[in-house]
Amino acid sequence: MLRVFYRVPGTRSMSSGGPGSAGHGRSHHGGEPCHEVDPRVGSVAAHRFHLVVCNSSSEEWPSRVDAMSPAISALAHGGARLPGRAMVTLSDFSPFKDTAEKSSSSTVTGGGGGGGGEGENVASKYERIDVAVFPLGLVAKQLDSDGVAALLRWLGHEVLPTSWSSTHTNLPQPPSSAFEHSWLELTNNRHIFVCTHGTRDRLCGIHGGKLLAELRALITSQGLADRVAAWATSHIGGHKYAANAIVYPRGDWYGTWCARCGSGSSSGSDSDSAVGPADAQAIIDAATRDIVWWDAWRGATNMSKMDQINAWRFHNDSADHVGGHGVTGSHPSADSADPFTHWIPKSSRRKSSVIGS
16 A cells, blocks of 8 residues: 655654654754644544545535435445545535536536535435545546445555646556546646534534635635635534635645634734634635645645644744744745745646546
8 A cells, every 4th residue: 555654854754653753842853842732733634535525515514424325425434444544525616617517528627616506305416426536636427326436446546646746647547437537637726625514513614614705705806716716615623723724736734723822823813713814815825835834734635643743843943943934923925935845745737637538
């Protein structure tokens, strides 16, 4: 099984219990104390893929969404058993210009903002599902339970990459009869998923909804709708850090509520609010500039808890040495690049394509 860990330069293996590990109070630079770790850091459960059931609506979501249809149930149960695990959520993510079109020539876009139709019978609606696989960028179309099984078999290949990359040219090809599929164009397009699952946790519904609205307003006002889109998603974990967001294709997770400081992460946030306008802007900056907003960073896809903690420590220790961004510093300004994200793989440059045809 291929397991890719984004190692911090100079640290021990993430599986060791040595001085570079999370349980010790000294930094991997030598004898200097580490920063107190932000409680959000390391809170992302290890997973290799994020499987997004498309064209859904938060109004349809019960507290637990994995039993909404046989296809969704098969996806959730099978995803949990994949090597490295896959997280499954529902979202209003609408990857196709015409979601009713089932042709393999469907165009995959970077913008939009669809939701499920009201009044539809939920069980019937989700008899067949479109599933987007992040961070790979594959979209499998109109899967029934058998199609879900075929997708899961393909995702179980040990040689599949765990990030978007233009160098992954030798992917195992699913049989053309297995399921129709397309590739998202992620060379320039960015997707932000915000948990708004209010029936699972009230905080996510309130703070997540506010962050999603602010993100969409900024995307529109800044003319970014052709390459950045914000979407609602069901439960991803970490209610107490709401609002929670994931940015793809990098796979960075953010939680805007800081339990330690008792307020939002951005200096522009009101002290009694978990979400402020600066939070939405910081996430958009991170998405469009391919950087990490360290002040609200929880971790990332395909990183172990120890990876996440050591990455955060490495950033803050290095920033201190050069007078850069500290633990409570604001997100990098638009005119200064963060030099401490160089070791985290940048979003790559894979051309849009259709495989298995």
